[in-house]
Amino acid sequence: MPTLKTFWTDETGATALEYALIAALIFLVASTAILAWGDSMKDHYETLGDKIGGALTD
Template identity: 45%
Template sequence: MLVKTLHRLFKDESGATAIEYGLIAALVSVAAIGALTAMGGSLDTMFQAVSTALDTATGGGV
């Protein structure tokens, strides 16, 4: 009886697609976090430059 149950469980593929999509989503999330972390410093520098340029163009801020 235990062997039949284990055999049936190993042959059952329902839910495999959902697990695969979950793994793909997790991989994409990790890649996005890694990319944003790697580019974080350069993005901060760019936004600081834009902020300075806007402050200069508008006469010094608020």
Template identity: 50%
Template sequence: MTLRRLARFASKFLWDESGATAIEYALIASGISIVIVAAVIGIGGSLKDRFDGLNGLLK
């Protein structure tokens, strides 16, 4: 590779923003998944108590 071709390749690589959108979507998806996990953990405790109460009534 000549020096000119290497400089052109480096310039194209540095100005290419096509991967930025994928990274942004990945960050959004990970943020949403964190919120979902937190909600499930928060609701899980109250559901367990409710099912334990129902289980006690059925026995």
């Protein structure tokens, strides 16, 4: 049983796990922001294209 107790109280990998969780959180936030910005830019370009197309046909 001492090996199980030693394993349970061992915290040597905790720092690496914490850094991995922080990196995953940063990745999720960044990818969500990029996707939201991309959708917003798509809408702007579609509006701009419609206005240019309307001005060219007049």
